[in-house]
Amino acid sequence: MKIVTLILAVTVLALPALAQEKKMAAKPAKGASVEATVKGLEDGWEAAIVKHDTKPIDEVVASDFAGVGHDGKLLNKAGLLQEQVKNNHDTYTSATLSHVIVRPYGSNIAVVIGDAREKGTGKDGKAFDRTYRFTDTWVERNGKWECVAEQVAQVSSK
Numbered sequence: 001m002k003i004v005t006l007i008l009a010v011t012v013l014a015l016p017a018l019a020q021e022k023k024m025a026a027k028p029a030k031g032a033s034v035e036a037t038v039k040g041l042e043d044g045w046e047a048a049i050v051k052h053d054t055k056p057i058d059e060v061v062a063s064d065f066a067g068v069g070h071d072g073k074l075l076n077k078a079g080l081l082q083e084q085v086k087n088n089h090d091t092y093t094s095a096t097l098s099h100v101i102v103r104p105y106g107s108n109i110a111v112v113i114g115d116a117r118e119k120g121t122g123k124d125g126k127a128f129d130r131t132y133r134f135t136d137t138w139v140e141r142n143g144k145w146e147c148v149a150e151q152v153a154q155v156s157s158k
Contacts, residue, residue: 035102038110038138041145042097046116050092054085062139062146070132070152080150089123108140115155129158 041060048056058081067075069083100114117131137149 034104034107034110037145038102038104038112039100041138041147042100042112042114042136045147046095046097049084049088049118050095052085052088054081057081057085060145060147062141062148065146065148065150067150068152070154075150090118090120090128092118092120094119110138110145112136112138129156130154131156 044056045060048054058077061077061080063077065075065077065080067080069075069080073079073083075083095116095118098115098117100112102110102112104110113133113135115131115133117129119129120127122128131154132152133155134150134152136147138145139148140146
């Protein structure tokens with residue numbers, strides 16, 4: 001009987017929170033275009049890594065960028081380009097983003113959390129399949145979206 005009472009109490013206490021979440025999600029999101037824009041920039045960034053193309057990344061990363069790489073190193077913009085493209089000699093067969101959540105904060109700031117799964121062959125000739133979890137902070141400045149901060153953690157590797 002105590003378990004039934006406990007379950008009932010938890011359910012009753014959780015209902016207002018669940019109702020609020022649904023109400024918030026049902027609002028027409030003013031930031032929907034922000035979400036689509038920033039998600040597109042994230043997709044382009046991942047595609048540029050696969051192609052070893054610095055230009056698209058250089059265009060969306062702010063000059064005052066500050067980041068933490070998957071190995072814990074602090075990175076500025078030059079260090080990021082070095083790590084993700086210039087010193088990256090992997091050959092990719094696929095790279096996909098998943099579980100991407102874009103949270104707009106006003107009309108010119110967005111935080112993105114997601115997973116990047118990359119498969120291919122390393123410079124050592126060994127196959128890899130690794131997943132990184134990332135958090136990116138984007139700011140719109142003078143009509144242009146730029147990534148100003150990033151933190152990456154490797155969550156799996158095969």
